[in-house]
Amino acid sequence: MSQGVEWALHTCLNLSWVDAPVPTSTLAAFYELPPAYLNKQLQALVRAGILTSTSGPRGGFQLARAPAAISLLDIVAAIEGPEELFQCDQILSKGPGEHAGVDYRQSCAFAQAMRGADLAWRRELAGKTVADVRADVERGHPEAPANTRARIVELR
Amino acid sequence: MSQGVEWALHTCLNLSWVDAPVPTSTLAAFYELPPAYLNKQLQALVRAGILTSTSGPRGGFQLARAPAAISLLDIVAAIEGPEELFQCDQILSKGPGEHAGVDYRQSCAFAQAMRGADLAWRRELAGKTVADVRADVERGHPEAPANTRARIVELR
DNA sequence: ACTTCCTGGATATTAGATATCCAGGATCAT
DNA sequence: ATGATCCTGGATATCTAATATCCAGGAAGT
Numbered sequence: 001m002s003q004g005v006e007w008a009l010h011t012c013l014n015l016s017w018v019d020a021p022v023p024t025s026t027l028a029a030f031y032e033l034p035p036a037y038l039n040k041q042l043q044a045l046v047r048a049g050i051l052t053s054t055s056g057p058r059g060g061f062q063l064a065r066a067p068a069a070i071s072l073l074d075i076v077a078a079i080e081g082p083e084e085l086f087q088c089d090q091i092l093s094k095g096p097g098e099h100a101g102v103d104y105r106q107s108c109a110f111a112q113a114m115r116g117a118d119l120a121w122r123r124e125l126a127g128k129t130v131a132d133v134r135a136d137v138e139r140g141h142p143e144a145p146a147n148t149r150a151r152i153v154e155l156r
Numbered sequence: 157m158s159q160g161v162e163w164a165l166h167t168c169l170n171l172s173w174v175d176a177p178v179p180t181s182t183l184a185a186f187y188e189l190p191p192a193y194l195n196k197q198l199q200a201l202v203r204a205g206i207l208t209s210t211s212g213p214r215g216g217f218q219l220a221r222a223p224a225a226i227s228l229l230d231i232v233a234a235i236e237g238p239e240e241l242f243q244c245d246q247i248l249s250k251g252p253g254e255h256a257g258v259d260y261r262q263s264c265a266f267a268q269a270m271r272g273a274d275l276a277w278r279r280e281l282a283g284k285t286v287a288d289v290r291a292d293v294e295r296g297h298p299e300a301p302a303n304t305r306a307r308i309v310e311l312r
Numbered sequence: 313a314c315t316t317c318c319t320g321g322a323t324a325t326t327a328g329a330t331a332t333c334c335a336g337g338a339t340c341a342t
Numbered sequence: 343a344t345g346a347t348c349c350t351g352g353a354t355a356t357c358t359a360a361t362a363t364c365c366a367g368g369a370a371g372t
Contacts, residue, residue, distance in 0.1 A: 001241050001242045001243060002359090002360060002361085003245065003360080003361075004360090004361090005242065006242075006244065006245055006247055006266070007247065009266045010247060010248065010251075010266065013266075021317095023316080023317060023318085024317080024318080025317090030250075030251060030252075031247040031248075031250045031251060032250045033247070034361080034362060034363080036362065036363055036364075037360095037361065037362050037363080039318080039319090040320095040361095040362090042318090043318080043319070043320080046318090046319095053317090053318055053319090054317085054318080054369095054370080055316085055317055055318050055319090055368080055369040055370050055371090056315090056316060056317060056318085056369060056370030056371045056372095057315065057316040057317070057370070057371045057372070058316080058317090058370095058371070059316070059317050059318070059369090059370070059371085060317075060318085061318090072266075072269055072270070072273075085157050085241065085277070086157045086161065086162075087157060087162075088162065089159065089162055091162055091163065091166060091187040091189070092166065092187075094186075094187045094188045095166075095186060095187055095304075095307075096186075096303045096304065096306070096307040097299065097300075097303045107296075109289045109292040109293050109296075110162070110165045110166065110169075110228075110289060112292075113228055113280075113281075113284045113288075113289060114228070114281075116280055116284075117228075117277050117278075117280035117281045117284075118277070120276045120277055120279070120280045121241070121273045121274070121276055121277035122273075123276070124269075124272055124273035124276045125269075125270075125273045128269045128272075128273075132269075133265045133266060133269060136265040136268075137265050140263075140265075143253065144253075147252045147253045148251075148252065150252070151251075151252040158328090158329060158330085159329080159330075160329090160330090177348095179347080179348060179349085180348080180349080181348090190330080190331060190332080192331065192332055192333075193329095193330065193331050193332080195349080195350090196330095196331090196351095198349090199349080199350070199351080202349090202350095209348090209349055209350085210338095210339080210348085210349080211337080211338040211339050211340090211347085211348055211349050211350090212338060212339025212340045212341095212346090212347060212348060212349085213339070213340050213341070213346065213347045213348070214339090214340075214347080214348090215338085215339070215340085215347070215348050215349070216348075216349085217349090313372100314371100314372085315370100315371085315372085316369100316370085316371080316372100317368100317369085317370085317371100318367105318368085318369075318370100319366105319367080319368080319369095320365105320366095320367090320368105321364105321365090321366090321367105322363105322364085322365085322366105323362100323363080323364080323365105324361100324362080324363075324364100325360100325361075325362070325363095326359100326360080326361070326362095327358100327359090327360080327361090328357100328358085328359085328360090329356100329357080329358075329359090330355100330356075330357070330358090331354100331355080331356075331357095332353105332354080332355075332356095333352105333353085333354080333355100334351105334352090334353085334354105335350105335351095335352090335353105336349105336350080336351090336352105337348100337349085337350080338347100338348085338349075338350095339346100339347080339348080339349100340345105340346085340347080340348100341344100341345090341346085341347100342343100342344085342345085342346100
């Protein structure tokens with residue numbers, strides 16, 4: 001699982017505390033991340049409809065919809081792509097008594113079992129939203145929203 | 157998720173239909189896999205206690221215990237290692253108002269949520285055994301065990 | 313016009329997955 | 343004992359994906 005997922009998760013949470021566009025340079029400085037590379041991930045989030053971007057001075061990125069409407073799965077899928085965790089390469093087709101026309105990604109019992117586990121993983125991630133995580137954080141650290149907003153203004 | 161997992165899963169299933177040692181060369185030829193590299197995965201399965209190996213003529217690999225006592229998680233963990241799917245790099249420690257002494261792999265709300273999803277994934281994999289998959293296969297393809305045994309003898 | 317800022321393509325670097333080879337040791341048959 | 347079979351583990355090579363940087367172009371505000 002790539003590094004960009006962690007960046008995207010925390011960046012989305014921070015943006016949920018701000019309702020104005022924040023430029024890449026500020027978001028990168030917040031966690032000391034490489035700006036150009038973080039920007040690639042932000043672009044992926046825009047393509048996925050999770051963020052919107054604004055050009056020009058005072059532009060930047062902001063959430064495209066309410067935090068309660070953004071699941072962790074949305075963010076993970078935006079960064080990692082749509083592939084399943086386990087990729088079936090159909091080695092069964094090289095085995096005995098097998099036919100070329102069969103799609104073993106569907107019929108192979110291992111592929112099915114792995115897909116079941118994949119779905120369980122996605123179900124968990126789909127059931128947790130940025131709003132849920134934000135509530136968890138605010139419960140343990142009530143000062144977090146103000147701290148975050150202040151630091152973003154400071155880094156602007 | 158690496159290729160070796162698929163090789164290991166199918167190889168363990170095949171071995172569950174044979175109760176004699178099968179050498180790497182035969183197991184590799186079965187699915188046209190690179191023998192030397194497959195051998196690395198088999199060694200990992202031995203280290204994990206899933207297979208046992210026998211040296212000398214008529215030696216090779218066989219299951220170390222009953223198929224019902226080998227879960228898919230056992231095999232996946234043997235090949236992929238013990239790491240969680242999501243690796244928390246604690247970028248929070250670079251954020252505002254944070255202390256160096258905190259372990260964010262434990263306290264970060266995102267890390268906790270990702271770990272929950274990871275556990276759901278593992279729970280599914282731990283609940284499915286090689287014996288379960290074998291039963292599924294034999295239901296749909298009653299000829300599979302005999303075919304597999306015949307091909308292994310043929311490739312010996 | 314000038315500055316700020318996003319977009320997307322090209323490119324470099326690095327780490328991990330994939331793959332091969334070989335020297336050494338264990339085991340068995342003769 | 344000798345030779346053949348087969349596993350073990352280390353060294354090494356190759357290839358791919360993740361990580362990272364840079365720049366030309368366009369959009370938007372002042």
